Amino acid sequence: MNQQKRTGLALAGVAIVLIVWIVSCAINPVSGKREFMLLTEQDEIAMGQQTDEQIAQTYGIYRDAELEAYIEDLGQRMGKVTHRPNLPYSFKILDTPVVNAFAVPGGYVYFTRGILGYMNNEAELAGVLAHELGHINARHSAQQYSRQTLAQVGLGVGFMLSEKLRQYAGLAQFGVGMLFLSFSRENEREADDLGVDYSMAMDYDANGMATFFETLQRLYPESSASGLPDWFSTHPDPENRVQAVRQRTAATKQQMPGKTFVVNENEYLGKLDGLVFGEDPRQGYVDGNAFYHPTLKFVFPVPTEWNVNNTPAQVQMVSKAQDAAILFTLDDGSSTETSARSFIQQSGATVKQLDAIRINNLAAHRLIADLTSEDQTYGIVSYFIEKEGKVYVFLGYTGQEQFAGYQRTFEQTMSRFSPLTDSKRINVTPNTLSVKKAARSGTARSVLQALGVSESELESTAVMNGFTLDQTIPRGKLVKVVMK
Numbered sequence: 069m070n071q072q073k074r075t076g077l078a079l080a081g082v083a084i085v086l087i088v089w090i091v092s093c094a095i096n097p098v099s100g101k102r103e104f105m106l107l108t109e110q111d112e113i114a115m116g117q118q119t120d121e122q123i124a125q126t127y128g129i130y131r132d133a134e135l136e137a138y139i140e141d142l143g144q145r146m147g148k149v150t151h152r153p154n155l156p157y158s159f160k161i162l163d164t165p166v167v168n169a170f171a172v173p174g175g176y177v178y179f180t181r182g183i184l185g186y187m188n189n190e191a192e193l194a195g196v197l198a199h200e201l202g203h204i205n206a207r208h209s210a211q212q213y214s215r216q217t218l219a220q221v222g223l224g225v226g227f228m229l230s231e232k233l234r235q236y237a238g239l240a241q242f243g244v245g246m247l248f249l250s251f252s253r254e255n256e257r258e259a260d261d262l263g264v265d266y267s268m269a270m271d272y273d274a275n276g277m278a279t280f281f282e283t284l285q286r287l288y289p290e291s292s293a294s295g296l297p298d299w300f301s302t303h304p305d306p307e308n309r310v311q312a313v314r315q316r317t318a319a320t321k322q323q324m325p326g327k328t329f330v331v332n333e334n335e336y337l338g339k340l341d342g343l344v345f346g347e348d349p350r351q352g353y354v355d356g357n358a359f360y361h362p363t364l365k366f367v368f369p370v371p372t373e374w375n376v377n378n379t380p381a382q383v384q385m386v387s388k389a390q391d392a393a394i395l396f397t398l399d400d401g402s403s404t405e406t407s408a409r410s411f412i413q414q415s416g417a418t419v420k421q422l423d424a425i426r427i428n429n430l431a432a433h434r435l436i437a438d439l440t441s442e443d444q445t446y447g448i449v450s451y452f453i454e455k456e457g458k459v460y461v462f463l464g465y466t467g468q469e470q471f472a473g474y475q476r477t478f479e480q481t482m483s484r485f486s487p488l489t490d491s492k493r494i495n496v497t498p499n500t501l502s503v504k505k506a507a508r509s510g511t512a513r514s515v516l517q518a519l520g521v522s523e524s525e526l527e528s529t530a531v532m533n534g535f536t537l538d539q540t541i542p543r544g545k546l547v548k549v550v551m552k
Contacts, residue, residue: 370481
C-alpha cells in the first residue's frame with residue numbers, strides 16, 4: 069500500500085470516528101455534559117428487563133414478603149429524588165451470601181441477603197441504595213457498554229448508525245456479564261457523591277454510608293460459591309473514600325442548619341430477624357467429597373480438590389489446574405434421549421458414542437463427542453439422567469489433548485449420581501440472624517459472650533454489627549447473632 073492510500077485511509081478513519089462520536093453523543097442527566105453513548109434510555113430499560121430475568125434465574129430471589137416490601141418502598145421513594153425520577157425502578161434481594169449490591173441500566177437495583185446482614189441501620193441501607201442509584205443516574209454501566217461495544221466492533225459505521233443493526237448487535241449477549249464489569253474509581257467517587265445527595269434528600273444521615281464502607285473494609289472479601297463477585301470486585305475503593313463521604317455530608321449539613329437527619333437503627337434491625345445468613349444448604353451443599361441436594365433429593369461425588377460453584381441454575385466444578393470442568397444442570401427435555409439429541413443439534417457436537425444406559429436404576433443416555441468452539445476442540449462426556457420426571461444433565465469438557473486423562477474422572481462423577489434418602493442429609497436448615505437486646509451494658513465482648521457467641525466467632529460477629537470488641541455497648545441495644 070503506498071503512502072497516499074495509507075494517508076487517505078487514516079483521514080477516512082478520523083472522519084468516521086467523528087461521525088460516530090457526533091451521532092452517538094447524549095446529554096448526561098447528572099453532569100449535563102455531552103458524552104459518547106450508544107444506548108438510548110429505552111435501550112437501557114430493555115437491557116435491564118432482560119438482564120433482570122437472567123439474574124433471577126442465575127442467582128435466585130430471596131423471598132421474605134416484609135423485607136422485600138420494605139426495600140421496594142424505600143427504593144421507589146428515593147428514585148423520585150434522583151436526576152431520573154421517571155425510570156421504572158425495581159429493587160430485589162438476591163438469595164446469596166455474597167456481600168454486594170449492584171445496579172444495571174434501566175433502573176434495576178439488587179441487594180444480596182449477604183450485604184443486608186452486614187448493615188446496621190436504615191441510614192446505611194439508604195446510603196448504599198443511593199450509591200447504586202447514582203450509578204444508574206450517571207449512566208455508568210451504559211457508558212461501559214458503549215465503550216466495550218466500540219472496542220469490539222472497531223469503526224463499524226453501519227453498526228453505529230443503523231438503528232436496525234443496533235437492535236441485533238449484542239444487547240442480549242451482554243446480559244449478566246455486566247455485573248462483572250468493575251467501575252472506575254472516578255465512577256465510584258461520583259456515585260458516592262450522588263449517594264450523599266440522594267440519601268440526605270430523603271432526610272437520612274449520609275454518614276451511614278461512610279460507616280458501612282468502614283465495615284466493608286474490615287470484612288475480608290472472601291470468594292463465594294455463588295459465583296457473584298463481592299463489593300470490592302465491582303466497586304473499586306477510591307482514595308480517601310470514607311473521609312470524602314463524611315466531608316460532603318458535613319458540608320451539606322452546614323447548608324441546612326437545624327435540619328434533623330435520621331439513622332433508624334431499630335427500624336432496620338427489626339426487619340433482619342430470621343434472615344438466612346451464609347450458605348443455604350437447602351439449595352445444595354458440599355460435604356466431604358459429595359454434593360447433596362436435600363430439596364431435589366439427589367447426591368453425586370465431587371472430584372478431589374475440584375472447586376465447586378453452586379448457583380440456583382447450575383453446579384460448576386472446576387479442576388485444580390483449571391483445565392477441565394463439569395457442569396450440572398436441569399434440562400427441560402421430555403426424556404433423556406430428547407435432551408441428548410437436542411444438545412447435539414444445538415452445539416454441533418461430533419458424536420463418537422451415544423448409548424442408552426441405566427445409572428443407579430435410573431434411565432440415562434451417555435454421550436461422548438468432540439465439540440469445536442472458535443479455534444479450539446474440546447473432548448466432552450455428557451450424561452442425561454431422568455429422575456422423578458426431571459432430566460438432569462452433566463457436561464464434562466476439557467481440551468482434546470487432556471481428554472484421555474480426564475474422561476475417567478468425568479464418568480466417575482456422573483455414573484454415581486443417585487437418589488438421596490438419608491434423612492440427616494435431607495433435613496438440613498440454614499443459619500439465620502437473630503436480633504437480641506443487650507441485657508446489660510458492657511464491652512461488646514462481654515455482651516456477645518452473654519448472648520452465647522463462641523470465642524472463635526466474637527470478632528466476625530463484632531464486624532457484622534459494626535463495632536469493635538472493646539467498644540461499650542449500652543443496655544437494650546439491638547445486636548445481631550448467628551443462630552445455627
